[in-house]
Structure formats: C-alpha cells, structure tokens
Amino acid sequence: MDATVKQIDFRRNTQGVPPNIPASVQKATGRFLGIRAGVVGQLPNWEELREAAHNIRLHAINHLDHYLEMMEKRVTEAGGQVHWARDSAEAGEIVLGIARQHKVKAVVKSKSMATEEIGLNHVLEANGIHALETDLGEYIVQLAGTGPSHIIVPAVHLTKEDIAKLLTQKLGVEAPPDPFRLAEIARQELRQRFFAADMGISGANFMVAETGTLVIVSNEGNARMCTTLPPVHVAVVGIDKIIPDWESLTVLLRVLARSATGQKITSYTSFITGPRHSAGEHGPQEFHLVLLDNGRTRALRDPVTRQTLICIRCGACLNVCPVYNHVGGHAYGWVYSGPIGAILSPQLLGTKIAADLPFASSLCGACAEICPVKIPIPEILLHLRHRVAEGDEQEAAVSPVLARAAARLGAMVYGTPWLYRLTLRVLELAQAPFRRDGWLPRLPAPLNRWTMARPFPAMDGRFRRWWAARQRGKSQ
C-alpha cells in the first residue's frame, strides 16, 4: 500500500462500490460476529475483562516512555538490536540498511500493519529486494496489487472465485474456486520461498516490556517460519504495542482472539526474545526491533485522541460497523479501515489528508460497544470533526470557508427564535412546487444529497399554530 497517500476522498471511494464487495465482506463479518458472540457469552466476566484490558492498555500508553526504555534495555540484554524510527522514511532506511548489510535479495514477511503503514514493500522493491507476503490474505492482496481491506482479513473483499481467477492469472496454474485447494496452491508457492529467504520481516501484536519479548499471534504458522528460518529477523512495531508484563498479556490475549475471529486462542502464539543464543538453537542469528513512531507521539499529546493508541487491532469494530460493511476497507483510502481507521488515519496522516474520515460514520456507536479495550470511538470521531471544522491545539482547521460560513449562518438562524420561525415559514411556502402527496421526491442541490436516497417528508409547521389555538381555547 502507498505510504505517501496525498488526499483521501471518501465520497469518491464510496461511489459505485461493486455489490460483490459488500456481499463478500458481510458474509465474513457476519460469521465472525456470530462466533464472537458465542465465545464471549461463555465468559461471565467479559465486561470485567474489557475493563481490565482498557486499564492495562491505557496505563501502558500513559507510561509509554518508561516501558519503551525498559523494552529497549531487555531486548539489548537478550542480544537484539533496537532502532528508533520517527517516521516512514526513517523506518524504511533502517530496514534497508540492515538488508544491505546482509546483502539480502529475498525477504519473507508475516502480516504486519506497521509495515503496510510505511509502505515497506515498495521501499525494498525500489532497491532491488523482493519482499513476499506469506500470510495467505496478504499474499492474495499482494498478487492483486492492492492493500489489505481489513485489519485481520486482508482479502475479505474478495470471493473464492475472485481469488481462484487471480491465482490462475498470476501463477499460471489451474486454480479452482475451492478454499482448500487455493490454500494448498499458495502453500506450495510459499514453502520454497521460506527456505530461500535471507531475511524475515514481521510486526508484533504486543511487546512485553518486562522481558523484552515480542508476541505474535497467527493461525497459519507463517509468522513462526518468517521469524525463525531466515538468518536475520527484523520486527517493525508501532510504539503503541507496548504492554508492561506477562500478567497484562494474559488479559489481552483472552480478549484479542475472541474479538477478532471468535477463537478462544489463535493456533499459534509466538514469543520472541532476542535472536538465538547458540548455534544449536532455532531462530535467526540477528534480531532487530524497529520501534515506529510515525505520528503516534503526536496522537499521545491530546488526552482524548490518545485513547486511539490503546487499540489491539482485533478488527471487531470493522465487523460491526454498518458503514464498513457496505463499502469495504479500500474506501478508507489507507491501510487502516473501519471505525479505527476513521480515527487513526487522521491522526497519523494529519487532517489535511484525512479530513473526510472522521465524518465517515453515522455515529451509531456499535464500534465502542464491541471494542474489547473500550475505545470511545464516537467521542474521538467528534473530537476529530471539531479539529477538522474549527482546528484545535494540534492542527489548524481544514474545512472549506464556505462550510464554515454556512455553519455560522445556520447558527444565527437557530440562535434567533423569530428568525428561526420565519425561516421555517418561508421554507414551508418554498416547498410547494416540489410537493407530491406529502413528500418532496426531488429537490435541487445541495438538498438532492438527501433526495437521491429517499424523499423528504413535506414540511408542516402546524404544531405551533395548534398549540397557540389550544392555549387560546384554555384561557377562554
């Protein structure tokens, strides 16, 4: 995915979404939500777990400096090397530097949103290094030349028929639309590449500060191959992924898999503390941890938006979001989609680029209700809308002058009772030519933005007259 996104136009991205995308997305999200409800229902203390998970994550974020320094110290003690990257460019340079040092030609990658965020594959590709995605979904979207459309199910927008067609085209094999056969074909392709790779790149789900341990959950086993087979392992991890200790991890692992896929635990949970310590051990000879900021410390400055950073990337908010379910993840224009994307992208990219996203929500609140770490997503959306419209301590306003003028005019009307009543009367008279049986089926721009989806009910301001008559009747 492109790390240098210029401008996100959510409306354009949502115009003409092919109907097979929401169909495909809804099939998957519906299944996840159903299984999730089942396993969550088995835990009588689910709400307590959510509260504990929230508190653990918020504590870690509030003491980010302390735990990151602890992490750096422990990783170094374990024989690993820690690098700090302020932004995409720095992170790309660091990874490229390590690759050059080892004369790396081929990289295998396990699924990582942080490397999507910095567009790492493009950076490596531009320098003659091929990076192969080994998570099945990521492998598919890499072949398709797009980015992930879901945080945990990158190819959720594609049907098995789409995937069969893609593999047939790209690999020159006969691929039937059968999920097992498709996985088998991909596995055959990937297996040899694991052994040939000079470097493995991963992200991480958590970093446990007390022991300097990376935690990676997966269901395909590819993450374990990427982090143990090649001689060098580079992990690119957002600084927000830090947690204090293993006790915290037990709480977070319990809520993560259940919220994400409805599993009690994922098939694989890998714990990585530094490189191998002797030639006889499995694992890479070198271990590098790239700690990525890329806008996270900026998000940290604001006590409201800071809560975005406690996210554990389970994707439940995407699954439950009616907007996401109708448009798919690519509409959000960058790597993070759904409600979490709508609050995270404007913070990481800035509102100049992502001003559309805080408005890409009906504020229905289903996301906050399902979030396993209780991120108040609607509150943060409103906070970011205010940043876009009026500016705040973090950024200047980016809303168009005309919109601001309209808001001022509107507030003047609503703030002045006689003017408000007069305006309603005028509108009531003005609607006459558009009126058909109590409805206004078609209105001129900009009101056609409403009538393109459904008619307006005709305005009928008779309540005030009725009330006045009722009062007169009473007093007589």
Next chain:
Amino acid sequence: MLSALTGDSGGRIRMAIKVQLFVTCLAEQFFPDMLERMVGLLTRLGVEVRFPEEQTCCGQPFFNSGYQSQAREVARQWMRVFGPTEGFIVSPSGSCVELVRHHMPGLFPAGSAERRQAEDLAGRTREFSEFLQQELQVSDVGARFPHKVTYHASCHLLRGLGLHDGPKQMLKRVRDLDLVPLASEETCCGFGGVFSVIYPEVSKLMTEAKVRSIEESGAEVVVACDAGCLMNIAGGLQKSGSRVKAMHLIDVLAAGGDAGKK
C-alpha cells in the same frame, strides 16, 4: 399506576408533575401530528404540559459537524429558553436528549455558571418513553393497536441513553398489538444526521438494508423513538414502494383506548 402522580393526598389527583415540551427542530418541521398526540397523552396522564415557544434546536447538527462554537451558540439559546423553566424537559427524540445530556455541558468550561446550568438541565431532560417508564412508572397507557408491529432501536436511544427494552415493553402492553422481531434491530438505519448528506451513497445503502429487513419482518408498522431515524426510514419505505408505515412510539400509544384523545 396513577398514584405515582397524585402525591396521594386524599385520593384526589393533583397536577403534580410539570413537563416542558422539547419538541426538537425535526419533529416540529415534520411530525406535527405526533407532537399533538404527545401533548394529548401527557395531559391524559395527569401531567401539566408547557411549551416554551422560543425554543429552536439543541445544536446537535453543529456539534456533530464539528462546529462546536456554533453548537455552543445554539445551546446558549436552548438554555435561555429552558433554564428558567421547572420540571422535566421531555423530548420525543433520543438523539436530541443525548446531546443535551452528554455533550451540552462539555461545551462550557468546567466550573462556569453556564456549565452548572447545562448540567442542571441535562439532569432533568428525559426522552419520552424514558419519562413515562422511569418518572411516571407507566408502561401501559391503555392503547389499542390491532397491527403487526416491529421495532427499530435508534442508535442514540439505545447506546447513548442505554434504553434497551423500554419502548418494546410499552409496545407489548398495547392491546391487540403483535410485536414481531426485526433482524438487525440494533443496526443503524443510515441517517446519522450530517452523515446522510455528506456521504449520501453510503447512507442510501444503509437505509436500503434497513428497509429490506423491515419488509422481511412481515410487520405493517415499524416503530422508532427518534424523529431523525423516522424521517429516514419513512422516506426509505416510501421510495421502495413499501406499504409498511413508520411511526413514532407516541403514535401507537395514542391509538385506540382513550389515551389518544387530545
């Protein structure tokens, strides 16, 4: 049930409870019949109803668009109108009540007089079904409505005010009413205030999905407790040529019996 209203002084009903109607700008413009029925119902339940005529809007459209300065301006007007009143402020729209209760105080600096006034007003503002059930302890108003009805849970009523089952409990008490389940009852109808005009294509898809599930419920009437959702759902039903009617809970509660007399 009415003893809760009487103060029980020698069995005579006193007009003990005063209510200020907060009609909301949307209901005022589009649902005058519902508002008249609301007055009728409350009056019949022994409530003294007042309508502060200088009211306009709570400021929600501005607040949800990010224009907090303008929201504050409109909120000040709302507070000028309702500030000097007494008793409960009752509204037929969940989202407007949510704005008043959860967001209006935050528009003013902590410790300021305006903040204290906003908090006081937030504390006495109630959504209609909430007021009936929690303040009047009334779930059965003696209505009769011989139709198949389904219920759409408005987002801000449900998740904002935490009113999960109240309106459905009231529907269940209506004579001859057949309450049928709505698939995805708690999924947003696609209104979302400014969202519906900023991203009309997405709003349309969401509305169409809601209309489909309403059709599939087999109901003749879909009930909700928010003017915004109702104008969206009613419009969606109209556009699809559906025969299902969208009604406010008040419209149903005012039907039949003698509860609906104005």
